[in-house]
Amino acid sequence: MRLIQKVGEWFELRLQLGTPIRDTAEHPVPRETASWFYVFGSAALTVFMLQIVTGILLALIYVPSAGEAWNSLQTLNHGISLGWFIRALHGWGSNFMVAIVLIHMMQVFLFGAYKFPRELTWIVGVLLLLVTLGMAFTGQVLRFDQDAYWGLGIGASIASRVPVIGPWVVNLMLGGPIIAGATLSRFFALHVFVVPGLLIAFVGVHLLMVLKLGINEWPMPGRIVRRATYLQEYHELTHKDGVPFVPNAVWKDILFSAFILLAIAACAVYFGPFGPSGQPDPTIIQTAPRPDFFFLWLYALLSFLPPSSETPILLIGPAIALLVLVALPFVAGEGEKSWKRRPIAVLSVLLIAVALGTFTRLAQHAPWSPVMDAWSSQPIPSEYLQGRTALQRRGALVFQAKQCHNCHSLDDKGGQRGPALDSVALRMTQDQLVRQVIQGGGNMPAYGKNLSPAETTALVAFLDTLHPANQAPARDASRAVALGTGETATRP
Amino acid sequence: MIADNGMSRRTMLVKLGFLLNGIVGVFLAVPIVRYLLSPVIRERKTGFESWLSLGGLEQFPAGQTRLATYHNPVVNAWDGQTGDVACWVRNVDDQNFQVFAINCAHLGCPVRWFPQSNLFMCPCHGGAYYQDGSRASGPPERGLFQYAYKIANGALLIKAGEMPTPGQPVAETAGTRTTCA
Numbered sequence: 001m002r003l004i005q006k007v008g009e010w011f012e013l014r015l016q017l018g019t020p021i022r023d024t025a026e027h028p029v030p031r032e033t034a035s036w037f038y039v040f041g042s043a044a045l046t047v048f049m050l051q052i053v054t055g056i057l058l059a060l061i062y063v064p065s066a067g068e069a070w071n072s073l074q075t076l077n078h079g080i081s082l083g084w085f086i087r088a089l090h091g092w093g094s095n096f097m098v099a100i101v102l103i104h105m106m107q108v109f110l111f112g113a114y115k116f117p118r119e120l121t122w123i124v125g126v127l128l129l130l131v132t133l134g135m136a137f138t139g140q141v142l143r144f145d146q147d148a149y150w151g152l153g154i155g156a157s158i159a160s161r162v163p164v165i166g167p168w169v170v171n172l173m174l175g176g177p178i179i180a181g182a183t184l185s186r187f188f189a190l191h192v193f194v195v196p197g198l199l200i201a202f203v204g205v206h207l208l209m210v211l212k213l214g215i216n217e218w219p220m221p222g223r224i225v226r227r228a229t230y231l232q233e234y235h236e237l238t239h240k241d242g243v244p245f246v247p248n249a250v251w252k253d254i255l256f257s258a259f260i261l262l263a264i265a266a267c268a269v270y271f272g273p274f275g276p277s278g279q280p281d282p283t284i285i286q287t288a289p290r291p292d293f294f295f296l297w298l299y300a301l302l303s304f305l306p307p308s309s310e311t312p313i314l315l316i317g318p319a320i321a322l323l324v325l326v327a328l329p330f331v332a333g334e335g336e337k338s339w340k341r342r343p344i345a346v347l348s349v350l351l352i353a354v355a356l357g358t359f360t361r362l363a364q365h366a367p368w369s370p371v372m373d374a375w376s377s378q379p380i381p382s383e384y385l386q387g388r389t390a391l392q393r394r395g396a397l398v399f400q401a402k403q404c405h406n407c408h409s410l411d412d413k414g415g416q417r418g419p420a421l422d423s424v425a426l427r428m429t430q431d432q433l434v435r436q437v438i439q440g441g442g443n444m445p446a447y448g449k450n451l452s453p454a455e456t457t458a459l460v461a462f463l464d465t466l467h468p469a470n471q472a473p474a475r476d477a478s479r480a481v482a483l484g485t486g487e488t489a490t491r492p
Numbered sequence: 493m494i495a496d497n498g499m500s501r502r503t504m505l506v507k508l509g510f511l512l513n514g515i516v517g518v519f520l521a522v523p524i525v526r527y528l529l530s531p532v533i534r535e536r537k538t539g540f541e542s543w544l545s546l547g548g549l550e551q552f553p554a555g556q557t558r559l560a561t562y563h564n565p566v567v568n569a570w571d572g573q574t575g576d577v578a579c580w581v582r583n584v585d586d587q588n589f590q591v592f593a594i595n596c597a598h599l600g601c602p603v604r605w606f607p608q609s610n611l612f613m614c615p616c617h618g619g620a621y622y623q624d625g626s627r628a629s630g631p632p633e634r635g636l637f638q639y640a641y642k643i644a645n646g647a648l649l650i651k652a653g654e655m656p657t658p659g660q661p662v663a664e665t666a667g668t669r670t671t672c673a
Binding site for chain 1: 528529531532540559561564566567568569570571572573574575576577578594595598599600601602603604606608609610611613614615616617618620622628629630631632633653654655657658659660
């Protein structure tokens with residue numbers, strides 16, 4: 001023990017870190033902040049460290065070359081002992097990190113922690129969210145598979161819409177005219193050097209400010225933040241009623257971090273690594289690219305925006321969102337901190353969470369995408385064919401052969417791009433069906449040039465049978481009058 | 493030693509040092525920025541595109557639309573498969589052709605051709621196009637991108653080399669029929 005003490009003293013004489021470390025560890029924090037609500041920031045930092053370690057481990061094997069990256073991922077998955085586990089840890093770590101950063105941000109917002117004097121802490125936090133998402137996107141590109149390849153194409157297509165300089169931005173992003181070796185190399189440099197460098201710098205500033213300004217006190221309804229008096233009030237709170245950060249508060253941080261690491265490891269073991277999916281070969285076009293989980297909402301949004309407003313929303317939307325986040329502490333830098341007295345804040349969080357959750361859920365099903373193989377893999381339910389005439393069955397064949405099934409479902413099978421047709425005969429008369437098939441409209445292509453009159457007649461005859469047995473199909477009353485047949489004609 | 497204007501010799505030397513570093517910094521920044529911008533400065537000068545053969549005309553029967561692939565004219569040894577690009581060739585009537593980019597005009601996903609319904613469909617956001625490449629439905633704002641083509645020595649040639657995007661459709665000449673016998 002004497003020896004350890006002597007070695008310690010030797011280092012202390014030269015480094016002189018003992019006092020600042022002790023002061024930092026034992027700095028007083030408000031009593032209520034030793035809470036399970038205050039553990040997300042440290043958990044995000046812990047996961048970031050896991051990402052650094054697993055990232056370095058992956059870089060030992062990974063080859064950042066468009067021709068070899070996919071093969072090196074296969075080697076990691078199958079050729080290196082426990083390579084799959086490191087990949088899975090890194091992939092799940094990424095998902096957890098984005099999730100924890102978002103939860104941390106939500107908690108900080110609801111607890112009013114962005115108010116005076118912590119405005120800059122919040123703004124750096126917004127930057128940290130951006131670079132975390134930047135890490136997630138660039139990391140997805142390094143998993144150089146089909147999704148990564150076409151995901152880059154989507155990124156380039158969005159970038160190209162910037163007015164005037166769009167084409168140059170695309171070339172700069174791709175490192176050339178097409179997605180190729182130069183593209184992967186620059187995303188590797190971004191993911192491994194540039195963005196982590198920013199992340200480390202921002203984390204440093206963020207932490208420094210948390211230490212200098214003190215952790216946000218537990219918001220009490222009615223305890224109003226005022227620039228003139230806040231610093232004095234906070235000083236009294238921490239020094240009269242405070243507790244030392246170590247050990248009173250830190251044990252919850254440590255326990256939660258351990259729990260999160262355990263959860264990541266459990267997911268990694270149970271679900272395994274992400275991909276890679278098919279080879280990044282642009283001539284393999286039988287693929288339906290999907291982004292990673294935390295970009296699914298964007299994928300859904302891109303299919304719902306009206307074509308005419310898509311470009312302005314894509315280009316201006318993020319700028320407005322960023323502006324709102326940065327302006328928040330300046331607009332609402334004083335006042336009530338407690339979420340109990342900030343209904344708009346609570347509703348905003350709920351609205352954003354519900355919107356993002358809904359879009360994400362939708363994107364997992366992608367009802368807007370045609371089911372490319374429905375016409376050949378999903379048969380028409382047999383009850384829709386029993387007791388039908390030859391013409392109607394011929395129409396059913398047209399329905400399959402012309403890929404109507406790719407966008408329209410029958411008995412919940414097939415595409416959902418267009419409306420389900422199980423009871424279409426109730427909604428549309430024969431004439432309306434003919435018009436819709438031939439002229440299209442309402443987001444349906446016109447089939448006039450692709451169907452012979454005989455095929456159209458057969459198809460409409462089949463569609464006209466699609467109604468519940470106990471409900472009559474829609475009829476054009478005037479037609480009956482004109483033909484002098486039917487009950488309407490005889491009605492007084 | 494303080495000069496009349498209150499500036500000591502040492503402060504002046506410090507300022508001189510900063511000035512010198514600033515000048516060196518600018519000298520270094522110029523080549524660095526140029527290096528970073530090389531994909532848009534150097535390579536753009538000559539243009540990315542050149543005439544590439546998609547193969548003999550016999551591969552593209554009249555009235556049909558077939559998938560063709562070509563190797564991008566500008567590639568590096570380590571590009572691997574990414575240098576191979578696909579496109580759709582429509583032989584209208586043996587005299588007229590249309591060569592469509594594989595990329596959806598919405599966000600660049602690979603569109604697939606369905607000869608039965610004469611439609612191109614996109615698997616991403618549900619864009620659809622007619623056989624002549626015009627927009628049929630879905631989020632795209634325009635029809636499929638087209639490459640300029642010509643026929644030489646019984647082979648179909650297209651002018652390609654850059655990924656078409658909504659902001660940079662293939663060649664401005666796309667759609668024009670340059671036919672050389």
